[in-house]
Amino acid sequence: MTNQLVSFIKDLYQTNEFIPLHAPCFEGNEQSYVLQTIQSTFVSSVGKFVEDFERRVETYTNSARAVATVNGTAALHTALYMAGVRPNDIVITQALTFVATCNALYHMGAEPAFVDVSPVSLGLCPKALRRFLEQHAELTKHGAVLKSTKQRIKAVVPMHTFGHPVELDELIIVCNDWQISLVEDAAESLGSFYKGQHTGTFGEYGAISFNGNKVITTGGGGIVLCKSLGSGARTKHVTTTAKVQHPYEFYHDEAGFNYRMPNLNAALGCAQIEALPKFIKNKRYLAQLYRDFFSDSEFTFVTEPKYAQSNYWLNAIICPSPQVREKLLKDTNENGVMTRPTWQLMHRLPMYKDCLKGSLVYSEFIESHLINIPSSPVKNLTGA
Missing domain, CATH: 3.40.640.10 (Type I PLP-dependent aspartate aminotransferase-like (Major domain))
Incomplete structure (x- = not known):
């Protein structure tokens, strides 16, 4: 999966340079x-x-x-x-x-x-x-x-x-x-x-x-x-x-x-x-491309809830296991495509470890399975 994903993303952004997770876009006033x-x-x-x-x-x-x-x-x-x-x-x-x-x-x-x-x-x-x-x-x-x-x-x-x-x-x-x-x-x-x-x-x-x-x-x-x-x-x-x-x-x-x-x-x-309306249209189209790319894979692309229209600020996938997640994070970053895990849960940080908490079962699952993938608006994206 790593090679296919890296190639897909580099083709999207039309570059062999390092691709950040989310870079600003300055093309207006x-x-x-x-x-x-x-x-x-x-x-x-x-x-x-x-x-x-x-x-x-x-x-x-x-x-x-x-x-x-x-x-x-x-x-x-x-x-x-x-x-x-x-x-x-x-x-x-x-x-x-x-x-x-x-x-x-x-x-x-x-x-x-x-x-x-x-x-x-x-x-x-x-x-x-x-x-x-x-x-x-x-x-x-x-x-x-x-x-x-x-x-x-x-x-x-x-x-x-x-x-x-x-x-x-x-x-x-x-x-x-x-x-x-x-x-x-x-x-x-x-x-x-x-x-x-x-x-x-x-x-x-x-x-x-x-x-x-x-x-x-x-x-x-x-x-x-x-x-x-x-x-x-x-x-x-x-x-x-x-x-x-x-x-x-x-x-x-x-x-x-x-x-x-x-x-x-x-x-x-x-x-x-x-430029915000253009950015949102571009990012939503990028999310659709990612969704199609992952549709027949073992990864689950995170989509907007049915009641909402999301900006898809950061696109995300849920990996089948923590081991697969760790390997994909390592391989993509070593190949010039920035991916990252989600934040460590707040109760794991030293200043908040003693705070009151309820069951965090799904939060812990997301923490160990989710990866964010490049989400900057893509220049000249077809359909956007």
Whole structure:
């Protein structure tokens, strides 16, 4: 399989050079907009491109307000803060996620608790969430708390793994039953829709990343999606050092964050989002080619759930055994095609090893069987 896969991918990308997992694509107005920013001298947190980028994301996602931040972790930290998460709170999330999901909690003094992911989406499983709550939590007049410590369970954070939307309707029902806030880690899912609605717009807040390996990039950057103009205005205030507007005085009315996206990054984002529909079409067609390639093999290509339209940020296959997975990882990387395993589960990391967790059977299966394969948009892809 290795030789066939390497040849297939190198033919797709029309190169014998090393093929990364996901590289940015700059074919539009990136240089023009960045040069305009440099010429304006407004290269930091003030400038027209920041507001322009926020408006463009609002239009694309149909969110009431989008607030740009310096990176995706800062966006998630802000979203959790705005949802009312505070020190000593418990936040339930999935163990199969990038470490930033948990680090955002850790640095605000909250604790993650881990539940399993769903075979349907590879994201947080609503059935596993309900089982966890029934076993470990109780509902009081102040909301859900852990039975053992009486700590408040303030939020549930599903992550749309590799861009595939989680089972949101079912998760919302569980969160409503237990009076827990839903905050979406949509870092990987710009351009993904759940039943026609963009991810990140279902919870109280959503957070998107624009890191260099995402569907579009601002170099580094993120954005918070807000459900109302009022919550958006407060989010903007909090992320810009909570400075009260004044022609010249510096007065700050709370301990805010300096999470402002620089105008340089926003300029890059404005050019990138102009190409987003093309990128999504290209990536979805690439996923179909991969699906066809693996259709008669022992590998299972990960496809979008039936209820969703995914951006296919990172394409993935499930190998028949951990041994086959290890061999394929080694052989492809040695032959100039970058593949990688998914993240080590969060409860295996030293800082989160003592966190409360439910059964993680499917998360452990995915950890030992899944490989990500090159997913950059392909230039001049036929059919795209």
